[in-house]
Amino acid sequence: MEQYGTFVVISFYTHIYVSQCRSHKYTVHVTYEEIYKALIFLISIYIAGVITKKLRMPALVGEIIAGFLLGPSLADFVPYPESLVLFGEFGLIFLILEAGIQIDVAQLKQTGTKAIAIAFVGSILSVWVGILAALFNDRDMGLKGAFAVGASFAPTSLGVAASALSSGNMVNTPVGQLIIAACVLDSVIGLILLSMFEVLVKEDLRYFEYVTPLISSVGFLILLGYPAVSFVPESIEINYLPSFSKKYRETAMFGLLLVMSMVYLPLLKYSKASYLIGAFLAGASFSQVNGAYDKFMHHVQSIMEWLLRIFFATTIGFQVPVVLFQDPYVIYTGLFLWVTCVTAKFITAYFVPHFFEVDKETIFNPYKRDVLVTSLSMTCRGELSFIIATFALSKNLISPEMYASVVFAVLFSAITSPYLLIQVISHFKAVEEKLLQMSNPITKGGDEKMPLHLHISLELKGKWGLMNHLHDEMESLGLNILDFRTHAPRGINPTIVNNIRVRDTTVNIAIPTVNKDADSNSELEKTGIQIVADQSLEESLIEEREREVQKTLYENMKDYEISGLDVEQWNPWDWTAALDTTTLQLHNGKVAGLDFLLNLFDIIDDGSDDVDEDELYKALLGAGIKVTKEGLQAMIAVVDEDESGLISREEWEKAVVAYFELKKSNKKLSLKDMLDSHGNTRDAETGKSDLRKKLGSSAKFGSKNYLSTHHEVSTDIGLDIEA
Numbered sequence: 001m002e003q004y005g006t007f008v009v010i011s012f013y014t015h016i017y018v019s020q021c022r023s024h025k026y027t028v029h030v031t032y033e034e035i036y037k038a039l040i041f042l043i044s045i046y047i048a049g050v051i052t053k054k055l056r057m058p059a060l061v062g063e064i065i066a067g068f069l070l071g072p073s074l075a076d077f078v079p080y081p082e083s084l085v086l087f088g089e090f091g092l093i094f095l096i097l098e099a100g101i102q103i104d105v106a107q108l109k110q111t112g113t114k115a116i117a118i119a120f121v122g123s124i125l126s127v128w129v130g131i132l133a134a135l136f137n138d139r140d141m142g143l144k145g146a147f148a149v150g151a152s153f154a155p156t157s158l159g160v161a162a163s164a165l166s167s168g169n170m171v172n173t174p175v176g177q178l179i180i181a182a183c184v185l186d187s188v189i190g191l192i193l194l195s196m197f198e199v200l201v202k203e204d205l206r207y208f209e210y211v212t213p214l215i216s217s218v219g220f221l222i223l224l225g226y227p228a229v230s231f232v233p234e235s236i237e238i239n240y241l242p243s244f245s246k247k248y249r250e251t252a253m254f255g256l257l258l259v260m261s262m263v264y265l266p267l268l269k270y271s272k273a274s275y276l277i278g279a280f281l282a283g284a285s286f287s288q289v290n291g292a293y294d295k296f297m298h299h300v301q302s303i304m305e306w307l308l309r310i311f312f313a314t315t316i317g318f319q320v321p322v323v324l325f326q327d328p329y330v331i332y333t334g335l336f337l338w339v340t341c342v343t344a345k346f347i348t349a350y351f352v353p354h355f356f357e358v359d360k361e362t363i364f365n366p367y368k369r370d371v372l373v374t375s376l377s378m379t380c381r382g383e384l385s386f387i388i389a390t391f392a393l394s395k396n397l398i399s400p401e402m403y404a405s406v407v408f409a410v411l412f413s414a415i416t417s418p419y420l421l422i423q424v425i426s427h428f429k430a431v432e433e434k435l436l437q438m439s440n441p442i443t444k445g446g447d448e449k450m451p452l453h454l455h456i457s458l459e460l461k462g463k464w465g466l467m468n469h470l471h472d473e474m475e476s477l478g479l480n481i482l483d484f485r486t487h488a489p490r491g492i493n494p495t496i497v498n499n500i501r502v503r504d505t506t507v508n509i510a511i512p513t514v515n516k517d518a519d520s521n522s523e524l525e526k527t528g529i530q531i532v533a534d535q536s537l538e539e540s541l542i543e544e545r546e547r548e549v550q551k552t553l554y555e556n557m558k559d560y561e562i563s564g565l566d567v568e569q570w571n572p573w574d575w576t577a578a579l580d581t582t583t584l585q586l587h588n589g590k591v592a593g594l595d596f597l598l599n600l601f602d603i604i605d606d607g608s609d610d611v612d613e614d615e616l617y618k619a620l621l622g623a624g625i626k627v628t629k630e631g632l633q634a635m636i637a638v639v640d641e642d643e644s645g646l647i648s649r650e651e652w653e654k655a656v657v658a659y660f661e662l663k664k665s666n667k668k669l670s671l672k673d674m675l676d677s678h679g680n681t682r683d684a685e686t687g688k689s690d691l692r693k694k695l696g697s698s699a700k701f702g703s704k705n706y707l708s709t710h711h712e713v714s715t716d717i718g719l720d721i722e723a
Contacts (some may be wrong), residue, residue, distance in 0.1 A: 067317015100283020
């Protein structure tokens with residue numbers, strides 16, 4: 001409803017504005033035909049954006065296409081195009097304002113100098129390649145025009161790249177964080193380049209006039225940017241907002257944001273920089289204010305989305321010279337610019353760190369994946385590329401033919417780059433999954449050994465180059481990183497949560513299965529099942545290794561103000577493979593059926609209609625059923641629908657029925673199937689974590705708690721699963 005309300009408001013005020021421009025000074029009037037055409041146009045750009053998103057392309061592609069099809073350059077269907085362009089420019093200001101608020105300072109600290117190198121080298125190289133490509137195609141073009149062409153390909157679109165990374169679940173990985181940080185810096189460089197064109201359009205400039213916009217832009221980024229990401233957010237959150245009652249703090253926050261925007265916009269404009277940098281700096285001042293970004297998006301997102309649709313359809317789409325696309329020169333030049341300028345950013349792959357150890361004998365190479373993902377992400381073009389090119393055309397820096405070629409190349413990049421990026425991510429995920437299944441010791445069987453796998457959960461404060469430090473620590477401990485996820489909540493100096501899954505190259509353990517044989521004539525009784533766990537040498541070895549990793553990390557990373565450090569054994573293989581090893585065969589040779597398992601629940605139930613994990617585990621073993629630890633634990637984690645920590649008969653019946661139905665149909669029992677059969681969408685890891693919280697820290701799955709002599713941290717000894 002909010003979007004449709006915005007739709008009506010924009011349409012109404014648009015026509016009020018234009019009618020005032022041309023009507024009698026005492027009347028405001030628009031015709032029905034004009035209103036109806038404007039509605040058709042707005043609906044068309046919305047539908048076009050939805051269609052292109054369904055085709056895994058950015059919505060802006062469809063909106064631009066709808067704009068030039070219905071705009072003045074082709075159908076000339078839209079009434080009052082100038083007023084729509086005006087409202088579209090408001091959308092651009094909102095977009096840059098959001099980019100400022102969205103800055104993640106903790107993320108920038110983690111990625112260190114690598115993100116800076118990727119942004120600056122990629123942008124500078126694209127500009128120079130663009131200049132050479134433009135002069136090669138049009139030797140009569142001046143240096144200013146060639147510079148405009150190159151600058152159009154300098155910035156990477158954060159929105160386009162982040163959307164593709166998000167669909168591949170890679171945003172919170174080390175390479176994802178690196179790319180996001182580089183895109184933010186890319187946007188800043190693009191705004192500086194845009195500032196320079198404000199002066200370049202003038203004739204007979206003196207030398208100092210050429211460098212004024214550069215000095216002004218960089219100067220204000222330092223003068224206002226440093227406070228914006230250091231002490232200004234703290235001052236706003238600690239001193240300014242508490243001076244208002246809670247009821248009015250949100251209004252006070254938006255009021256201050258509005259005031260800062262209205263001051264920064266003209267300040268940057270009249271100091272020969274781009275007013276968009278002013279919007280960016282105003283937003284950046286609230287990037288670390290707790291809740292500012294969420295509140296901004298909650299109140300402004302729907303309005304901003306509609307204004308941006310209008311921006312891409314009008315400011316960009318209206319100025320696309322469609323008829324020129326019939327010219328082979330335009331298409332040839334556009335493809336040439338795409339090959340040279342867009343792909344020039346492939347060189348940024350040189351700066352991608354080795355986040356994961358690479359085993360040359362395996363089919364999966366994580367470094368190769370990170371290189372390709374970074375290269376393709378940095379070739380994504382979008383908003384700022386169109387803005388710079390459109391500005392250059394409006395100031396006659398480039399010809400309509402060259403502008404059409406640039407637009408073609410940028411559009412082609414906006415379509416192909418995210419598509420190729422998604423395909424690459426999907427390919428490497430499939431290869432990784434194949435490798436995981438090939439190396440699964442549970443499906444191989446036998447008495448083989450397997451490397452110890454650990455899950456390290458580390459909570460600390462962010463500092464410059466954190467990821468590189470963590471990688472070095474893992475390498476020194478002989479731990480190969482298999483998966484690395486990081487999350488930093490917004491706020492002033494937030495605590496960063498790192499979840500690292502590793503393979504230990506120094507410790508091998510037996511395949512973690514349990515196969516207890518009971519006497520075939522034994523009778524299952526409520527109190528007659530006694531299972532005593534032997535404290536083996538292997539368990540002691542695992543405990544010792546976990547303590548060593550925990551202690552070493554704490555000692556070597558004290559400067560990061562560690563607030564949480566948890567190390568636990570982890571099984572990287574899919575739990576369904578372990579569950580499939582469960583043999584429901586009893587001592588008498590018969591296969592345990594649905595009735596037997598339901599009766600089993602009734603036998604061990606003490607009348608409360610609930611059983612806990614240990615009771616069920618002991619009952620299955622006592623019945624002579626072969627079971628694996630990880631298979632049973634994963635099943636238990638998802639059976640508990642109400643997250644009570646106990647399993648009811650109804651929950652147990654649903655799980656058992658689903659198991660037999662899927663086995664009967666020869667369908668592989670997956671975690672998704674199990675969850676769907678319950679109407680439950682949480683995964684095994686989440687369910688297990690929630691169960692731990694409800695039972696308390698001492699009730700972990702087969703785990704023991706230990707306290708470090710230096711810091712209170714816990715180490716889980718036991719088995720874990722990765723759904």
